[in-house]
Amino acid sequence: MLVALLVPIVLATLTFTAVLLKAVIARRATPTLETIGLGAVVSFFDTLGIGNFAPSTAWLKFRRLVPDRLIPPTILVGLTITAVVESIIFLLRLGVKVDPVLLAGCIIACTVGGMIGAPLVHRTRVWIVQFVVAIGLTLAAIAYGMTNLHMFPGGGIASSLPLALTVIAIAANFIIGILLNYGVGNYAPTLVMLSLMGMDPRLCFPVMAGAAALMGSTAGIRHLNTGHIDLRVVLGLTLGGIPAVFVAAYIVVTMPLEILRWMVLVVVLYAAAIMFQSAIRGRREHRAEDATAHVAGTVPSP
Secondary structure, three states, X not given: OHHHXXXXXXXXXXXXXXXXXXXXXXXXXXXXXXXXXXXXXXXXXXXOOOOOHHHHHHHHHHHOOOOHHHXXXXXXXXXXXXXXXXXXXXXXXXXXXXXXXXXXXXXXXXXXXXXXXXXXXXXXXXXXXXXXXXXXXXXXXXXXHHHHOOOOOOOOOEOOOOXXXXXXHHHHHHHHHHHHOOOOOOHHHHHHHHHHOOEXXXXXXXXXXXXXXXXXXHHHHHHHHHOOOOHHHHHHHHHHHHHHHXXXXXXXXXXXXXXXXXXXXXXXXXXXXXXXXXHHHHHHHHHHHHHHHHHHOOOOOO
């Protein structure tokens, strides 16, 4: 089963990398030290289970490095290869302990959802994208807070789930795959859901990383083909993230993760508030434009 999962992940990643390199060369994109540093930091702590979508979105929003509409697909594409590295590590180390039906089902469902959601995000109005991302950031902040307050589900010791819960988990991953295109990370919701169902939290990592890797590689190609991403940021996140994943995965580091989570929570909540504000303003402007269009299109009665 591991071979059956790793082969498509590797093949999809090779195709994704080829498309990415072609786009980078064609546009002569060059990363900045800031984006390389951002990729290193968020990918390092992502490997430790903190997640990288929320802090990446928060920083890009705070620094105004990328237009709001382009933030979700940019971080998805930029963090895909690091997710692949994580998935290979976790699948080889822990994948054999997870029920193969649950593991493969969640990864495939997330990938299918991601491919369906990839074109949708580019057709969605900016204020809707901002609103969805703001909700995702808020949920991530809640997850950080619950973890620090020891209210996060501790999980059980199970490596498999009953049939009904397996079906629910697979269906949920399909929805998560769609939301990944909108900048809503899959680590926190997947970890909470499977832990509440009784799974060993450690065994959630192969599911989360595998889903993010295959979904990112396939949906990422569609995002690259649209051109609606910031390639400079993508390249920086990728180059900074790859070595950071290896460092976090293979070197034992002692650090106050709770303090870090509180700091991330504050930054994420700030970004969520700004995103909510932008979404509300965008919605009002959209309504005003519609009202103006209707008035301008009215034909006076003779």
